Amino acid sequence: MLLKAQNLQKTFRIGFWRKKVEAVRDVSFEVRRGEIFGLVGPNGAGKTTTMKMLTGLIRPDAGSMSLFGEPVDHVRTRAKLGYLPENPYFYDHLTARELITYYGSLHGLKRSVIHKRADELLEQVGLAHAQNRPLRKFSKGMRQRAGLAQALINDPELVILDEPQSGLDPMGRKDVRDLIFDLKRRGKTVFFSSHILPDVEAVCDRVALMHLGTVREVGTLQELTGGRAAAVEVLIRGLDLTKAKSLSDIDTVDARGDLIALELGDEAALQATIAEVYRLGGAVHSVTPQKEDLEDVFLRDTRAENIS
Numbered sequence: 001m002l003l004k005a006q007n008l009q010k011t012f013r014i015g016f017w018r019k020k021v022e023a024v025r026d027v028s029f030e031v032r033r034g035e036i037f038g039l040v041g042p043n044g045a046g047k048t049t050t051m052k053m054l055t056g057l058i059r060p061d062a063g064s065m066s067l068f069g070e071p072v073d074h075v076r077t078r079a080k081l082g083y084l085p086e087n088p089y090f091y092d093h094l095t096a097r098e099l100i101t102y103y104g105s106l107h108g109l110k111r112s113v114i115h116k117r118a119d120e121l122l123e124q125v126g127l128a129h130a131q132n133r134p135l136r137k138f139s140k141g142m143r144q145r146a147g148l149a150q151a152l153i154n155d156p157e158l159v160i161l162d163e164p165q166s167g168l169d170p171m172g173r174k175d176v177r178d179l180i181f182d183l184k185r186r187g188k189t190v191f192f193s194s195h196i197l198p199d200v201e202a203v204c205d206r207v208a209l210m211h212l213g214t215v216r217e218v219g220t221l222q223e224l225t226g227g228r229a230a231a232v233e234v235l236i237r238g239l240d241l242t243k244a245k246s247l248s249d250i251d252t253v254d255a256r257g258d259l260i261a262l263e264l265g266d267e268a269a270l271q272a273t274i275a276e277v278y279r280l281g282g283a284v285h286s287v288t289p290q291k292e293d294l295e296d297v298f299l300r301d302t303r304a305e306n307i308s
């Protein structure tokens with residue numbers, strides 16, 4: 001296992017009264033070599049705190065963790081790790097190229113290697129044209145790209161990216177997606193966080209859903225979204241709304257232009273409903289299974305707390 005987190009806990013104390021904030025209450029998951037793993041949850045779920053512990057920036061109050069089978073603060077693990085913090089702070093007067101070069105030298109890379117990697121990375125993140133501009137003149141999206149290049153300068157085996165798509169427009173988000181896929185193709189392991197569920201669905205092999213400092217579920221998208229009775233949408237024509245509402249086993253009925261949309265809780269009653277539609281003089285236009293997505297899983301998992 002490339003990365004392992006077991007029962008991590010972290011509490012902060014804030015303000016004059018030292019009020020307790022339980023940022024991470026009990027977090028366990030593992031990231032396997034070569035996969036794209038997403039840590040998903042709303043703002044404040046504890047994602048950044050978890051990543052900071054895993055990169056050795058802060059210490060957990062309890063729990064254990066390892067990278068490459070070694071303690072996270074081991075110098076050997078650092079060399080194989082690339083990290084993009086959530087709000088990277090860079091010296092504003094440096095240019096993008098100087099920033100990347102600086103991080104390359106921190107890793108002890110040779111000048112010629114840094115030079116070659118900087119060329120490749122600036123091209124890859126779409127900053128080649130702006131490489132000699134100071135970072136203070138960069139937009140949020142450009143800074144994020146510079147941060148990505150910085151995280152990759154040592155050609156790391158494991159890349160930890162905290163909200164890599166934040167601040168990017170749809171095109172920028174797609175670029176980051178492509179970059180993550182490219183890293184995987186080159187045998188790298190990518191562990192990233194996001195609160196944008198579709199971005200995660202688009203790239204992850206496995207995800208951990210996080211809420212209020214705990215991991216609720218871990219698995220492949222198929223494992224998290226499949227295996228449950230899926231709803232079915234049936235579009236019909238030739239019946240009026242009153243007749244459609246009289247059909248048995250229907251959850252909801254809506255007019256949809258010339259058609260009427262029926263939602264069935266699962267497939268069990270589908271045959272009977274279709275037969276009933278025809279018996280009443282209507283016809284079926286289409287039948288579409290409603291696949292559960294990550295958002296549905298997340299809302300289902302957290303609904304109880306959101307209401308209370």
Ligand SMILES: Nc1ncnc2c1ncn2[C@@H]1O[C@H](COP(=O)(O)OP(=O)(O)OP(=O)(O)O)[C@@H](O)[C@H]1O
Binds near residue numbers: 049086
């Ligand atoms: N250094 C700190 N001191 C005090 N409280 C903190 C600190 N860091 C995080 N917290 C609190 O811990 C909780 C979890 O924060 P964290 O940043 O880990 O969440 P997140 O899931 O990354 O969300 P976001 O995307 O908004 O950063 C929040 O309530 C946050 O206010």
